[in-house]
Amino acid sequence: MDPFAASRLLWTNPTPHATRVEALRIFINKKRNLKLQDYFDLHRYSVSDYTFWLDLWDFLDIISSSPPSQVLAEGYIKEVPRWFPGARLNYAENLLWRNDDALAITESNEYGRTSSVTFNELRERVRAVAAALKANGVRVGDRVAAIIANNITAIVIALATASVGAIFSSTATDMGIQGVLDRYRQIQPRFIFSETEVVYAGKEINLVPKITEIVKDLTSKGLEHVILLPSLKDKKEVPSSVLNAVPRSSTLSQFLMTGDGRPLSFEQLPFDHPLYILYSSGTTGAPKCIVHSAGGVLMQTKKDVGVHFDLKPDDVYFQYTTTAWMMWPFMLVGLSCGARLVVYDGSPFYPDVKSFLQFVHDQGVTTFGTSPRFLSEVKGKGIKPLLDIGPFSKLRTIASTGAVLTPPMFEWVHEAFGERIFIASSSGGTDICAAFVSAVPALPVYSGEIQGKSLGMKVEIFDPSGANIEHTGTPGELVCTRPHPSLPVKFWGDDPRGTKFLKAYYETYPSAWRQGDFIALNPKTKGLVIYGRSDGVLNPSGVRFGSSEIYTVLERFSALIDDSICVGQRRPVDADERVLLFIVMRPGHVLDRGLELQIREAIRGALSARHVPAYIFQVETIPYTVNGKKIEIAVKQIVSGSKVKPSGTVANPESLDLYYKYQEIEKWAQPKAKL
Numbered sequence: 211m212d213p214f215a216a217s218r219l220l221w222t223n224p225t226p227h228a229t230r231v232e233a234l235r236i237f238i239n240k241k242r243n244l245k246l247q248d249y250f251d252l253h254r255y256s257v258s259d260y261t262f263w264l265d266l267w268d269f270l271d272i273i274s275s276s277p278p279s280q281v282l283a284e285g286y287i288k289e290v291p292r293w294f295p296g297a298r299l300n301y302a303e304n305l306l307w308r309n310d311d312a313l314a315i316t317e318s319n320e321y322g323r324t325s326s327v328t329f330n331e332l333r334e335r336v337r338a339v340a341a342a343l344k345a346n347g348v349r350v351g352d353r354v355a356a357i358i359a360n361n362i363t364a365i366v367i368a369l370a371t372a373s374v375g376a377i378f379s380s381t382a383t384d385m386g387i388q389g390v391l392d393r394y395r396q397i398q399p400r401f402i403f404s405e406t407e408v409v410y411a412g413k414e415i416n417l418v419p420k421i422t423e424i425v426k427d428l429t430s431k432g433l434e435h436v437i438l439l440p441s442l443k444d445k446k447e448v449p450s451s452v453l454n455a456v457p458r459s460s461t462l463s464q465f466l467m468t469g470d471g472r473p474l475s476f477e478q479l480p481f482d483h484p485l486y487i488l489y490s491s492g493t494t495g496a497p498k499c500i501v502h503s504a505g506g507v508l509m510q511t512k513k514d515v516g517v518h519f520d521l522k523p524d525d526v527y528f529q530y531t532t533t534a535w536m537m538w539p540f541m542l543v544g545l546s547c548g549a550r551l552v553v554y555d556g557s558p559f560y561p562d563v564k565s566f567l568q569f570v571h572d573q574g575v576t577t578f579g580t581s582p583r584f585l586s587e588v589k590g591k592g593i594k595p596l597l598d599i600g601p602f603s604k605l606r607t608i609a610s611t612g613a614v615l616t617p618p619m620f621e622w623v624h625e626a627f628g629e630r631i632f633i634a635s636s637s638g639g640t641d642i643c644a645a646f647v648s649a650v651p652a653l654p655v656y657s658g659e660i661q662g663k664s665l666g667m668k669v670e671i672f673d674p675s676g677a678n679i680e681h682t683g684t685p686g687e688l689v690c691t692r693p694h695p696s697l698p699v700k701f702w703g704d705d706p707r708g709t710k711f712l713k714a715y716y717e718t719y720p721s722a723w724r725q726g727d728f729i730a731l732n733p734k735t736k737g738l739v740i741y742g743r744s745d746g747v748l749n750p751s752g753v754r755f756g757s758s759e760i761y762t763v764l765e766r767f768s769a770l771i772d773d774s775i776c777v778g779q780r781r782p783v784d785a786d787e788r789v790l791l792f793i794v795m796r797p798g799h800v801l802d803r804g805l806e807l808q809i810r811e812a813i814r815g816a817l818s819a820r821h822v823p824a825y826i827f828q829v830e831t832i833p834y835t836v837n838g839k840k841i842e843i844a845v846k847q848i849v850s851g852s853k854v855k856p857s858g859t860v861a862n863p864e865s866l867d868l869y870y871k872y873q874e875i876e877k878w879a880q881p882k883a884k885l
C-alpha cells in the first residue's frame with residue numbers, strides 16, 4: 211500500500227519570490243558566490259557547511275556586542291559543540307529592539323479582558339522588573355521561576371530575567387503540586403512569580419493552597435522570595451490575607467518598589483549562556499530539566515518563525531499555548547521579527563469555539579498557530595469559519611503542531627479557511643526548542659505532508675540497525691546526524707560527562723540524536739509525514755508527558771497496587787491519542803469504582819487534569835523485557851490496533867496477548883469516570 215496515496219497538491223505560493231526563505235537563498239548566493247537553485251539546494255548547503263549558521267546570523271540581524279570569532283569549537287562532550295565562541299549577546303535585547311509606539315503584545319483571557327502594550331511600554335515594564343530583580347540581588351545564572359498564565363506579565367518577567375542574565379523557567383497554572391515540585395526542587399529557583407487564581411473553561415480556580423504548599427517545600431531548597439501577581443479578573447493586587455498565607459511573599463507592586471529606577475540594560479553573555487529551563491518527562495525517572503542557551507533558542511526560533519513561518523514586521527502572530535509548552539518561548543521570538551504577539555489564557559472552547567475564532571478574526575491575526583486537536587474540534591462542531599465568523603482577510607498562515615495533521619484535516623482547513631491559506635505543519639520538540647521539519651513557504655503544500663526538513667537540521671530516517679531508509683518511503687526513526695545551535699546545553703543536575711543527557715538521546719545510535727518520533731519521506735514530493743511517538747511518551751491532544759509521572763503518583767497506592775503500565779492509544783479517526791492505564795492489583799484486592807476515582811483524583815491533584823487517563827483497567831500481568839523494563843511500545847501498538855510479534859527480549863511474551871481485547875475498547879469498557 212502506498213503510504214502517500216492521500217497526498218494531493220493543495221496550495222502553491224503565488225509570490226514565492228516575496229518569501230523570507232527565498233530572500234535567504236539569494237542572500238547566501240550573493241555572500242558566498244554560490245548558485246543554490248531552490249530550497250533543496252539551500253537545505254543541502256545548510257547541513258553540509260557550518261558557515262550556514264554564520265550566514266543566518268547575518269540574515270537574521272542578530273544583535274551582539276561582540277561578534278563570534280568562529281562558528282564552532284569543541285564542547286565539553288563531543289555531541290554538543292560550543293557555538294559562536296567569542297560572541298557576546300543578550301536574548302532580551304534581541305527581542306526588544308523595537309522602541310516605538312506600535313503594538314507589541316495583545317493579551318486576553320476568559321474574563322474577556324483584552325489589553326495591549328506598545329513596544330515602548332513593553333520595554334518600560336521589562337525595565338521595572340529587571341531593576342527590582344537586580345536590586346534584590348539576582349545575578350547571572352540564578353533561576354527565576356514562574357507558575358503563570360499566558361499573558362503580557364509572563365513575557366515581561368521572562369525578558370526581565372533574560373536581561374539580567376538569569377535563567378527563566380515556567381510551569382502552567384494547571385500543574386499539580388507534585389508536578390511543580392518534581393521540576394522546581396531540581397532547579398532550585400531563588401525567586402518565584404505566581405498567579406493566585408485563574409479561570410479555565412469557566413471554572414475559577416484558587417491557587418493559594420497549592421502555592422502555599424509549594425513555597426513551604428521549596429524554602430528549604432533556596433527559595434527566597436515569592437511575588438504574587440495581580441488578579442487576572444480585575445488587576446487588583448492580592449489581599450493581605452493571601453500574603454499572610456504564602457510565606458516570603460509580596461505583591462508585584464511591593465516588589466517593583468524595591469527597584470531603583472535604573473535604566474534598562476542587557477547583560478552581555480556568551481552565545482551558549484543558559485536562558486530557559488524546559489521540562490520533558492519520559493518513561494522512567496524524574497522530569498528532565500533541559501537547559502537551553504540564549505543564542506541557540508534565539509537563532510533557531512527566529513529561523514523557525516521568521517523564515518519557515520515567513521513572519522515579517524507588522525504581522526500579527528497568535529500561538530495558542532500555555533507557559534509550560536515549548537511553543538511559548540517559540541512564539542516569543544515573534545517580537546524579534548518586529549511582529550505583534552497575541553496571547554490568550556484559557557480554554558479555546560469556552561464559552562464556545564466560535565467566540566474564540568471570532569477573537570482570532572477580530573485581532574487581525576496573520577499567523578495562527580494551533581493544534582490538530584483544536585482544528586478537528588472546529589470541524590467536528592460543523593463550524594464554517596468563513597460563513598459563521600468572518601472573511602479572515604488578514605489571515606495568511608495556519609500553523610499546526612504537537613500532533614499529526616492528517617490528510618483529511620489538511621483538506622478541511624483548506625476548504626474551511628479558504629484556498630489561499632498557507633497550512634504550515636511542523637514538528638520538533640521541547641528537547642531542542644525548535645522544529646526538525648517544518649513549513650517552507652516557497653514550496654507547494656501537499657495534504658498530510660510537512661513540507662521539508664528545517665534549515666540547518668540534518669534530519670535522517672533510520673531503521674533499527676542505523677541504516678538510512680528515507681529513499682524507501684517507509685517510516686523509521688527521526689534522527690538528527692549533525693549538531694545544531696539549540697542542542698541543550700545540558701540537563702540541570704546531570705554529571706559533567708552528561709550521562710543522563712547522552713542516555714536520553716544518543717543511546718540508540720552512536721552520534722545520531724534520536725528524537726523518539728516515527729517519520730517517513732515521500733520520495734516524490736520530498737514532504738514528510740510523522741506517525742507519532744516511537745517510544746512510550748504519551749501525547750494526548752498534543753500535550754506530551756511521560757508515563758513515569760503517572761507511576762510516581764501510583765506509588766501512593768502501593769499497598770493495593772502491585773504494578774502498572776500506562777500507554778497511549780491512537781484513534782484511527784483523527785490520529786489523536788488517549789491515555790490507558792493498566793493496573794495489577796495485589797492479591798486479595800480488586801480495582802473497584804472507588805479506587806478508580808481515588809486514582810483519578812490523585813493524578814489530577816498531583817499532576818493535572820490533562821494527565822488523567824481516559825480508562826483504567828485491571829490486568830493480570832505487565833509485559834517486561836529480560837532486563838526488567840516495562841514494554842510500553844508493544845502494548846501501545848497492540849491497543850492501537852497492530853499485531854505485534856514478541857521479540858526475543860520479552861521475558862513474558864504471553865502477557866502481550868492480554869492486551870488485544872483493548873483494541874475494541876468502546877464495545878465493552880466503562881466510560882471515562884468524571885470526578
Ligand SMILES: CC(=O)CC(=O)SCCNC(=O)CCNC(=O)[C@H](O)C(C)(C)COP(=O)(O)OP(=O)(O)OC[C@H]1O[C@@H](n2cnc3c(N)ncnc32)[C@H](O)[C@@H]1OP(=O)(O)O
Pocket residue numbers: 382383384409410411415530531535536537557558559580581583584611612613636637638639640644645750751752753754818819820
Ligand atoms: C513543535 C513541537 O513539535 C513541539 C510540541 O509538540 S510543543 C506542544 C504543542 N502542543 C500543543 O500545542 C497542545 C495542543 N493541545 C491543546 O491546545 C489542548 O489540548 C486543546 C486546546 C486542544 C484542548 O484543551 P482542553 O479542552 O482543555 O482539553 P484537554 O487538553 O483534554 O484538557 C484536559 C483537562 O484539563 C483541564 N485543563 C486544561 N488546562 C487547564 C488549566 N489551565 N487550568 C485548569 N484545568 C485545565 C481541562 O479543563 C480538562 O479537564 P476535564 O478533564 O475535567 O474536562
